Amino acid sequence: MNLDHKNIDSLFRGKLGAYEVAPPPDLWSRIASKRKSATLKNYALLILLLLLLLGGLAYMIYSNFQGSIFQAKVESPESPMGNQTGLVASTSEELLSFNEKTFFEEGDGNIDEDFDLVADNSSHSEKSEKSRTTTRDFSETDGRLLQNFMPGGKAAPNADQTFWTDRNRLEEKRISGGLTDYSRTTAIDGFEPGSKDPFSLENLDGMRIGERAGVVSPLFSGSTNSIERKFTSLGLEGKSNRSLFCLLSRGPECFEPRIPLRYFAIDFMAGPDFFSKSLKPSSSEGEDLAELRRETESYAFSYGATIRLSAVLQNGLALRAGLSANQINEKFTYVDPDHERRRVVNVLVDTIINAPNDTTFIFDTLSIIESGERIRTVFNRYQMLDVPLMIGYEHRHGNWTFTASGGVMFNVAFKTRGEIMSASGDPVGFPDPETNGSFFRARLGMSLTGSFGAAYRINSRYSAIVEPRFVYRLKPLTLDNYPVEQNYFVFGIQAGLRYRFR
Amino acid sequence: MTDRELIEGCLKGDAQCEQLLYERFSPKMFALCLRYGRNREEAEDILQDGFIRVFRKLHTFKFEGSFEGWIRRIMVHTALKLLKKSSNKNEFSNLDEVRGEKVESRAVTNLSEQELMDLINSMPEGYRTVFNLYVIEGYKHNEIAELLDIGESTSRSQLLKARKFLQSALKHLQMMLI
CATH class of the missing domain: 2.40.160.20 (Porin)
Known part of the structure; x- marks a missing residue:
């Protein structure tokens, strides 16, 4: 054979192209187990990814509404009583402030079952009859109405232009008429959220558009046993008011919730x-x-x-x-009606007495076939x-x-x-x-x-x-x-x- | 059972079909892996990873062309990937002492497959890979260059050197046989 390139190629191609070598016998079980573990790993990763996505989505939604405590400034501290001051909770991106007619009105519908709102220019207070607290009259400090309200319930007399609220309790509800009913409330430290609280979300949920849309917020809390709140109308009593209002001002009713x-x-x-x-x-x-x-x-x-x-x-x-x-x-x-069972027993076939205390026993085996019905469960x-x-x-x-x-x-x-x-x-x-x-x-x-x-x-x-x-x-x-x-x-x-x- | 039935069974998750497929093609593929791997353990790793890839990518087989060819391509790619991973650089040797001579011999045609395998495995990795790809698998130089991330000229020169290496080895073998 001439060992030139062509011949070498054809020699190797011809002999090795279809050559077979048996792989080790345990290789298939190794492949099967590796595939199984890889599949489980993939599914575990998929589930983890799914949960992470869901968690991430939930976190995004949650962080849009929850967040830490945030501020809303009071625009008219000089004359805060009566009908100049409005309080509004802001979004996380912006600090909203607005002047809006503020008034106190007697509740009706779902809310007035629980409390009365009293309008008074010198003493603004709301009595929560169902709450376990005593109502404390609001008194001005240095001519200012609002004082710092901290979650701990302590007033900071000198920082009177800021108001703290808690977005945990922010809630909005879309109603078929296209308007959004914003009911906001704040948590007060020491006041246990729950059904006893007339301002709790559960009670405010029943509010109907055009009746009680507004901001309910604590004005002041001197101790953990007191609760005072103010209801601020947002002018949502009619549909026509809203569009006009939104042209002129960025009130909370103009704020569209992103992911509710x-x-x-x-x-x-x-x-x-x-x-x-x-x-x-x-x-x-x-x-x-x-x-x-x-x-x-x-x-x-x-x-x-x-x-x-x-x-x-x-x-x-x-x-x-x-x-x-x-x-x-x-x-x-x-x-199984014809089940057969075979068992082998030893049978003594002979006994040979060779001498006293010297006996030989001869055994044989016997195969016994038993037939009958067998039930297998x-x-x-x-x-x-x-x-x-x-x-x-x-x-x-x-x-x-x-x-x-x-x-x-x-x-x-x-x-x-x-x-x-x-x-x-x-x-x-x-x-x-x-x-x-x-x-x-x-x-x-x-x-x-x-x-x-x-x-x-x-x-x-x-x-x-x-x-x-x-x-x-x-x-x-x-x-x-x-x-x-x-x-x-x-x-x-x-x-x-x-x-x-x- | 035909290849098509086997593939369809595997796609439905039938464990029996998967095992049948493995049993049908693994001997040929193991021979292929032995030509690419540096030792038997490496060849087993290539075969194992290759079949895992075959089952994972089975849904992409379009029933156009030979199924064995399709599996063979996957095995080759797996082998090259594994070799690349296990060595930092491709060992494309330059054995100047290899001389190309025409050798007349009848004995070489009687060499067994295993002996030819041993000859291939005695070559440096670069020669072996290019020779396997070009001569036995039938890849072109441009395809080899792309697969191995080398130039086409390198592929050609490695093939030439591989042939010379084998020629020399066969000559030596023939001398011994005589």
């Missing part, structure tokens, strides 16, 4: 599930198998648990994401882990919140274990202990889900929640080449706790 978050919450829920199972033959050969499986498989029990983050907007719209785990347990009962398990992404609506009524949500779930893990009947009429395990093969998919793809729920507020942070739900899987659990399509419609009730971040 009502609150952000995390739900922990668990509970039993019920399911409707379908075994549908996908081909003619699957008909007998489906029938055989229906006869041998029965319902046992099922349960699920959910951890879910919810961002609830002012209009009641709720965006939810989280993790949902679900396990379906079924009983597989197989009766196995609990099959189907475990699913999904990421639900839902949109919903929440309606508050007193301490109760009613919810309705719907959306999709993405399956991130699906594990099965147990036995079912095979087409040959014998039980077969899954996954196969040798090949790890199965009749079921590795992942179930997308599902539809929906829920209705009721939550009862235990305190400002915690609510007890009960939520009936359903899950419908769009894809059958079985592989496409399996002759029977196995699917479930799951419906259940979950109960748990909701923690509100604000």
